[in-house]
Amino acid sequence: MANPLPYYRVLRDEHPVYYIPAWDTYALSRFDDIWQVLGLTDGTFVASEGTLPSAEVLGHRNDGPVADPPLHPMPFHANFDSPLYEEVRRCTSGPLRHRPVAKLADRIRRLANERLDELLPRGRFDLTQDYGGIVAATLVCELVGLPTDRAPDVLATVNAGSLAEPGEGVEVGNARPGYLGYLTPVIEERRAAGADGAVPIPDALIGFRLPDGTRFTDTEAATQMLGVFIGGTETVPKITAQGLWELARRPDQMAAVRADLDANVPVAREEIIRYCAPAQWFARTARRPYEIRGTTIQPGQRVITLLASAARDEREYPEPDEFHWDRRIERLLSFGHGQHFCLGMHLARLEITIMITEWLKRVPEYHIDAESASRPPSSFQWGWNRIPVQV
Ligand code: HEM
Known part of the structure; x- marks a missing residue:
């Protein structure tokens, strides 16, 4: 992370689907591959382990598809399909x-x-x-x-x-006490004030009804x-x-x-x-087999999509390391x-x-x-x- 760009170039040129055994994860570095994988909306890949899982989560080897988390206590909703x-x-x-x-x-x-x-x-x-x-x-x-x-x-x-x-990483998407210290009191206050829509985001979360008919607790709403x-x-x-x-x-x-x-x-x-x-990257976990460049990613294995590498992919952008203020940009990741x-x-x-x-x-x-x-x-x-x- 001191300077990832030279590594990304090697990955793109030589190992576009790079397997990281310790995390049972494939790193995707080419623009087009990432565009395709993130564009799938049929549940082949889900963010059930979080979009930015920590090293600890990645260190756990899944032996098959990972189910959605339980409805309560509800983590950040991006973990659901x-x-x-x-x-x-x-x-x-x-x-x-x-x-x-x-x-x-x-x-x-x-x-x-x-x-x-x-x-x-x-x-x-x-x-x-x-x-x-x-x-x-x-x-x-x-x-x-x-x-x-x-x-x-x-x-x-x-x-x-x-x-x-x-070596540690951070679990960014899910409850971090420092953040909830700001957000949970907002939910409490908006609930007490009647959540009439005057502050649309917390009020919509307070009014939201889950598929089982329950509503979010204060912490769950704050987490969203x-x-x-x-x-x-x-x-x-x-x-x-x-x-x-x-x-x-x-x-x-x-x-x-x-x-x-x-x-x-x-x-x-x-x-x-x-x-x-x-x-630099966001993660997804495969729920169904997916083939890419001759490799089959199995259910339970993850991909990390190196968006920052895609932004410097010479296959998408000529002279990618140069800054041209009026560059023609057709696609952006x-x-x-x-x-x-x-x-x-x-x-x-x-x-x-x-x-x-x-x-x-x-x-x-x-x-x-x-x-x-x-x-x-x-x-x-x-x-x-x-x-x-x-x-
Ligand atoms: C130039 C500035 C920004 C960039 C480059 C950026 C980039 C991104 C990217 C790449 C994702 C997708 C993560 C994934 O695929 O897992 C994302 C998600 C998200 N961003 Fe931004 N972001 C920016 C500014 C903002 C701002 C200003 C807000 C809100 C006020 C915001 C709110 C969110 C939220 C809520 C998500 C989660 C979406 C979901 O999982 O449903 N971002 N952002």
């Missing part, structure tokens, strides 16, 4: 659809400018945490029903939760919000900050983008997402694909576009302190957590 998975997912997806998200543009612009009002007079600050970090965490607070003054704590908690020691809590906080700030860094490194590309911000930032944003998305594709995709795109545009409008020149920038160790992401900037 259809139709329950989609039914719970719908509780969180409403406010993240294209139309409701488009209405957030003014709010995001205002938040971005409030941050810039505070940060620019300081001269030096952290581009990941202080700018995008606070904006993204504030929006997450609003989505899940937390007071927005908790945004800095949410940001720090989620960042800390992604760190991992080599982990995707938004973590996904909404983690990625956008790192991509925004690294994207601004990649542009600053290439004055000709910066000039081209600055020539017409409204037209060009949305184009550059796609290349920024391809080039900078920090999540950075938000996943198929059943579990990113719920926050529209919001993420809007946040990145607005934050980059507002920054470039207000900051004529900036310098990144590359020596002090850092990517802390994590078992599933490789992202710039700290990017000190001088304006």
